[in-house]
Amino acid sequence: MMRGALSLGAVASLPACKPVLSGHLTSADAHPADYPTVRAVEFMGRYLTERTDGRIGIKVFAGGQLGNETDTLEITSFGGIDFNRVNFAPLNSIEPMTLPFSLPFVFDSVDHMRRAVDSDVGDEVLAALEPHGLIGLAIYDSGARNFYNGRRPIRTPSDMKGLKIRVPASDLYIAMVNALGANAVPIPFGEIYQSLAQRVIDGAENNWPTFVGERHYEVASYLSLTGHLLTPEAFVMSKISWDKLSQADQELVREAAKASVIEMRRLWDLRVADAQATIARSRVRVNEVDQAPFAALMRPVWDQFVTTPQQKSVVERILAMREA
Structure with missing residues (x-):
């Protein structure tokens, strides 16, 4: 405390x-x-x-x-x-x-x-x-969070296999990254830049302003627009x-x-x-992603964390607000 x-x-x-x-x-x-x-x-x-x-x-x-x-x-x-x-x-x-x-x-x-x-x-x-x-x-x-790394573009979940991806110390984040086939590595936020630079981790995930504001784009040359979390x-x-x-x-x-x-x-x-303008001027390679194959792997994660009728009701109502 x-x-x-x-x-x-x-x-x-x-x-x-x-x-x-x-x-x-x-x-x-x-x-x-x-x-x-x-x-x-x-x-x-x-x-x-x-x-x-x-x-x-x-x-x-x-x-x-x-x-x-x-x-x-x-x-x-x-x-x-x-x-x-x-x-x-x-x-x-x-x-x-x-x-x-x-x-x-x-x-x-x-x-x-x-x-x-x-x-x-x-x-x-x-x-x-x-x-x-x-x-x-x-x-x-808090913006759309995307994966970025220094090894390769991520276009399908198979591209995440074997990557060491930094996550916050959160059971949900760890379960999400592991379910996608990568290896979740919980480390403090302030250590991401150095860990990327020294290849202690291969990548991380965050929103556009953080990717630029924390200068992670200097040490992670691939940004994949997974939009996995908002x-x-x-x-x-x-x-x-x-x-x-x-x-x-x-x-x-x-x-x-x-x-x-x-x-x-x-x-x-x-x-x-x-932030997007900054990345457009940089050497970072940005790629779009079909979210469907990634989202399909999240059902076990949802089942693990959404356990009460009240939570399930909220999820159903959120999903009902998606545009057709």
Whole structure:
């Protein structure tokens, strides 16, 4: 846990129980300061400041200043942080209803993902977080994740055989990569570049902005557009902090969070376009992929992780929103 570090940092100035929720509320994000999610929450803070005459604002601590996502999520549930932007992966371990959003190939396009999270399915998944001390406010994009490596283009699952592919320390990611015939290698995110350069791993997977922003394209010359995951990200508020808001302020916070989604997507789409332009000027070889053979191998993975009637209902409703 990061409690020791937090006691010496910015959160130390926050009383454990604030009698009035006002001023600059805290928000955590592991992404860097210029990332679309960070800028979207800053947009939300300005929105609140303007509509409350400065009474409420948000101070975003980006770049993991307050700890990693697992730690800050727990601190948020205890009321030590007011808002938090997290990937759905750490939420999967505390609330099974969040897991369908993380399944490989459950979304077949960015538009499909956005339709699903903007629907009552998204509302239902966010609402399931409340018993865990979290109020789900918004769902942000995390982009389509693709495989990249330094050995060969991936056009069919057979091309993945024998490749050592980096994954996060997630049972779902490990099961997905192994099911595709590759060897999943869980290593920390910050070690990917060096591991690719030294051929400790053959490849990794992530979205366009990360592939470019972390300079992985310098050490992985093949990018295959598998689009295997379009896992979104969650923006949540501590229920302890939420309960200190008046009903009017609660409604305003929800309104501001909804407006921030529009801003986040605008910024995200620009970021993706910039990354694609960078790769077009590089030596990276990009290839399209027929997703069907890859998706066909995911049934055992889905069966392993989707086990409750409620989860199955969410998956069915997501699939029903695909375009014909």
